[in-house]
Amino acid sequence: MKNTESNVSSLPELTSFEVSYSLLTNEVYLSASFTDNMACIPNWPLQEFPDQFMCISRTKAITLIEELQKAIDYMDAGIVRHSNNLLQ
Numbered sequence: 001m002k003n004t005e006s007n008v009s010s011l012p013e014l015t016s017f018e019v020s021y022s023l024l025t026n027e028v029y030l031s032a033s034f035t036d037n038m039a040c041i042p043n044w045p046l047q048e049f050p051d052q053f054m055c056i057s058r059t060k061a062i063t064l065i066e067e068l069q070k071a072i073d074y075m076d077a078g079i080v081r082h083s084n085n086l087l088q
Helices: 058-077
Strands: 012-022 027-036 052-057
Touching (some): 027 058, 052 058
Antiparallel strands (some): 012 027, 027 052
């Protein structure tokens, strides 16, 4: 039997952000706004995603930056992911 349901779904896509920090608490603060990543698809039922405000410890912020840079470097090098999972 053929599956007629799509496995594609909406994800929050980062559209804007502001960053601040505190030396006292050694934290980075991120205020972020999102849109539906499927908004470009005609007749797609759009989902709204709320703005987020979060704090990130300095050590986690450094790790996040390193992982984001690694992903960008792989993309720039044309390295294709061979995993079925977006996140491992």
